[in-house]
Amino acid sequence: MDQRLRPYRSVLYIPGSRPRALEKARTLPVDAIIFDLEDAVAADEKDNARETLKDALAQGGYGERVKIVRINGLDTPWGQADAKAVRDMNADAVLLPKVNAAADVDALAAITGDLPIWAMMETPRGMLNAAQIAAHPLMAGFVMGTNDLAKELQTRFRPDRLPLITSLGLCLLAAKAEGLIAIDGVYNAFKDDEGLVAECTQGRDMGFDGKTLIHPAQVEITNAAYAPSEDEVDLARRQIAAFEETEAQGQGVAVVDGKIVENLHVASAREILAKAEAITALQAG
Structure with missing residues (x-):
């Protein structure tokens, strides 16, 4: 299927270390899954998470859902091992956190070969270098890391996300210029349906292809918001x-x-x- 036409409405984070969550993900009506080896996995679980996720992906059962694995940064004690492991997993793409420049993508590609790469866009330098990152030949998509970005920018929370609009816009421009998928950041208040609807509407109006989610309860609203009415x-x-x-x-x-x-x-x-x-x-x- 043409990537431009493939739905990416709902992109759910799933901890790579939790077998029950990995099993449940096979039944959820999401368009893509980010199997997380980074933030959702404690330091003492990193090695086990790698093996647990590899086994789950080998078992399959995820249907047409796009399978993206987020590794730890290559500058961490776990990043190199993650990248080598993902190269041999049944994954559709690898997601690199805190991408600052195209050189970061080169470093990952040297390990993962021709596996498509997605970039977490969550640093000020990444915003300024969005165009060069998007132009990398293995780059397939951007995921906005709005929580980390807000921390780095020292912004205040606003429902309209005005402090983040410039960054969101820069990444959208870069992604659309190169034909990449652009996924909006998470909405933290997973019980606030009204707020989620508003943020999904804003993201869809801006041109994002979908939204990352932290809880299955957010799937239905997000799928509806990013589908043609x-x-x-x-x-x-x-x-x-x-x-x-x-x-x-x-x-x-x-x-x-x-x-x-x-x-x-x-x-x-x-x-x-x-x-x-x-x-x-x-x-x-």
Whole structure:
């Protein structure tokens, strides 16, 4: 499936050290899973987590969910071993934390070979170097690490995330310029459905492809927010039909709901329908 059309609405963090969580993840209606060997695993569990996760991925059962493994940084005592282990795991991609520059990606690629790489974008230097990071030939996606980024920037919490908007925008621009997937950061208050809806709406409006989640209770809201709505699908169909009819009749301009429909609108409409069909296919599977 074309990565641009593959759904990445919900991307759930799962601790790589917890067999029960790894088992439950096989049944959750998420589009992708980040199997975490970093923040979610205590120092004395790192080695065991690596083996537990390798066994779980070898066993399979995750269906069409994209399997991404977040390793520890290469500058930590565990990063090198993580990278070597992921190279031999049944994973779709490796996620590198705190990426500051393309050189960090080079260092990982020297170990993991041609395995697609995702970058945690969570440092001020990473924001400033987002374009060069996105342009790396093995880079497949950005994941916003908004908690770490807010700490580094010394921002205050605001529901509108205004202090983070510049950083979010820089990473979106870099990701879209290179055709990467861009995933928004987590929403920490996992029992606050109203706040989650608002942040999902903001992220979707900005252009993010989906959102990282810390709890399965957030999946339903996030899937709905990042899927094409019924109104969007209906409008897309009508735009395509009107444009094709106008072309067939040799007329000049197609109009839907009082607005001109041009080639770019039709291209967007076809993407919306393709994304909706991909979501339907995933749910059926």
